[in-house]
Amino acid sequence: MSFAATTESVHVRAPGKINVYLGVGGRHDDGYHALATVFQAVSLYEDVIARHADDFSITVTGVDDPDTVPLDDRNLAMRAAKLLATAAEYDGGVALEIRKSVPVAGGMGGGSADAAAALVACDALWGTGFTPARLHELAARLGADVPFALHGGTAVGTGRGDQLNPALARGRFDWVLVTSDQGLSTPVVYGRLDALREADGALADDPPLSLDVPIPVLQALRSGDPELLAESIYNDLQEAALHERPELETTILRGIHAGALQGIVSGSGPTVALLCASPEAAQHVQAGLLEHGLDSLHVHGPVAGARIIA
Structure with a gap:
């Protein structure tokens, strides 16, 4: 696997989502609830720009109160970048610029969209060449909504919501x-x-x-x-x-x-x-x-x- 720097930055856009249907089952011993949901990705987007750096950092724009978005390992995008680096045995870092449009803590998966965008952006920036299936696997380790933000469209989510099957949705x-x-x-x-x-x-x-x-x-x-x-x-x-x-x-x-x-x-x-x-x-x-x-x-x-x- 080559980590040759082929580009200075990568810009990725990922959508927010609506749960068209959300059924919540009992809580399992691990604290998570069983879910049966239908996600629909909608035209409200998060933009993540990844640039080469020696360490990991995040800047955020598009929020009224900067304190609502953590800039450390509590941020899903930061965790996504570090998870990919570990999986790829990449010893560098990344500077992530997040431009938010999806409401923070609004039930639309904005943080999950950031994480999905960070995975795609860092994979392209570092040239790790992970398959979509491998990126999906990493996304599922970050949270239930992250795999869907990778794929978009309309999908049925089961388990914790991370087991996805595409759903046919005609029209708009x-x-x-x-x-x-x-x-x-x-x-x-x-x-x-x-x-x-x-x-x-x-x-x-x-x-x-x-x-x-x-x-x-x-x-x-x-x-x-x-x-x-x-x-x-x-x-x-x-x-x-x-x-x-x-x-x-x-x-x-x-x-x-x-x-x-x-x-x-x-x-x-x-x-x-x-x-x-x-x-x-x-x-x-x-x-x-x-x-x-x-x-x-x-x-x-x-x-x-x-x-x-x-």
């Missing part, structure tokens, strides 16, 4: 996203879900330790019909997220009132994703939300995963 789905200045901690939301289930008297095997995505969700995606998909989108974490942030329910209702087909909390929140019938309908929903002082973003999916930008 338009979403309006309402983000929040204040993030939500994923561990806190999962902890709240466990507490709510315990309070309801859930048995050890209820919810189950393994799950499947319901057939109607996959049929709706194959049809390319947003109205059909609106009948199937679901998030097991939504009740827990709304318990932490009750105002998110008002946002969903306002979006539906403005013309959205349906709305859900994305992942662990607090981003609200509103499914719309068309690009024109999405613009109408945005205008309605603005009347309530809510800024929003219009995105579409599915889009490709982490890719090198020429």
Whole structure:
């Protein structure tokens, strides 16, 4: 394997995601929950630029509060770069520049997109030549959402969400996203879900330790019909997220009132994703939300995963 410097920098773009469906099963002994989810990559991107360096460092732009993004080994992109270096027996470093657009702690996998982009960027920068399968293996060691950010499109995730199978999604789905200045901690939301289930008297095997995505969700995606998909989108974490942030329910209702087909909390929140019938309908929903002082973003999916930008 050659580590000859063939380029000064590599720019990689990776998408954020929406969980079109998210079923959360029981918690395993390792602390992780069984998941059955459908990811859809959407046109809101993280950009990572990797440059040669003797050591490992990160700079971040695009966030209002720099303290919300760690610049050490707590950052998934830093861990991704070091993991690849160890796997490739590369003894140099990298300077990573992260340009963020996906909300921090917003339930859209922005940190996972950074990690996926870092893997692709460092692999190209260092000339390690790892196969996509090998990069996927490393991505799975970093977190459940990282492998999907590598591949993009629409996919079914099982296990911890890292066991991926592509899902056929015809056409284009338009979403309006309402983000929040204040993030939500994923561990806190999962902890709240466990507490709510315990309070309801859930048995050890209820919810189950393994799950499947319901057939109607996959049929709706194959049809390319947003109205059909609106009948199937679901998030097991939504009740827990709304318990932490009750105002998110008002946002969903306002979006539906403005013309959205349906709305859900994305992942662990607090981003609200509103499914719309068309690009024109999405613009109408945005205008309605603005009347309530809510800024929003219009995105579409599915889009490709982490890719090198020429």
